[in-house]
Amino acid sequence: MDILKNKRMILTFLLIISVVAGVQAVDTKNKREIQPQVMHIVDESSAGSNISLNIEFKNYQESNPEFLIFQVFINTHSEDLSVYDDLGSYLAVKVDEVPVKPEIIFEKRGGGHHISNILKVKNNYQGKRLMDEGTKDIKLVFKNIGEVEERVHSFKF
Numbered sequence: 322m323d324i325l326k327n328k329r330m331i332l333t334f335l336l337i338i339s340v341v342a343g344v345q346a347v348d349t350k351n352k353r354e355i356q357p358q359v360m361h362i363v364d365e366s367s368a369g370s371n372i373s374l375n376i377e378f379k380n381y382q383e384s385n386p387e388f389l390i391f392q393v394f395i396n397t398h399s400e401d402l403s404v405y406d407d408l409g410s411y412l413a414v415k416v417d418e419v420p421v422k423p424e425i426i427f428e429k430r431g432g433g434h435h436i437s438n439i440l441k442v443k444n445n446y447q448g449k450r451l452m453d454e455g456t457k458d459i460k461l462v463f464k465n466i467g468e469v470e471e472r473v474h475s476f477k478f
Contacts, residue, residue, distance in 0.1 A: 370467030
């Protein structure tokens with residue numbers, strides 16, 4: 322009797338998992354499907370020279386945001402991070418492999434060995450949206466942080 326009950330619970334669990342996996346999320350505000358692969362690009366990390374960068378893409382669900390918002394965490398236990406207060410001078414942006422120079426705004430939070438910046442990238446460059454339905458990827462390229470020549474954080478759509 323217990324074996325039959327356990328089998329039913331397992332089958333019920335598997336059925337629920339199958340249904341949940343098959344359902345696609347819908348952004349009701351914009352009536353736009355959220356592509357499942359987007360869930361895998363929310364977070365990008367890189368490490369080198371005792372400094373780690375973790376980037377979180379914050380507004381991937383919005384169809385036409387004014388700014389693309391990223392949270393940039395810079396962490397170390399041995400380096401002086403104050404030299405990266407103007408993180409914009411270390412950053413290049415690429416959209417579908419094309420370098421662009423949109424307006425960038427930084428809001429610095431934290432200090433010492435743990436810095437958290439909010440990076441706002443204007444979603445408009447030369448009259449065209451950086452992120453729209455045709456965008457395949459956006460890359461944030463950080464140059465010369467620590468002794469690492471280039472750190473590429475790629476967000477694919």
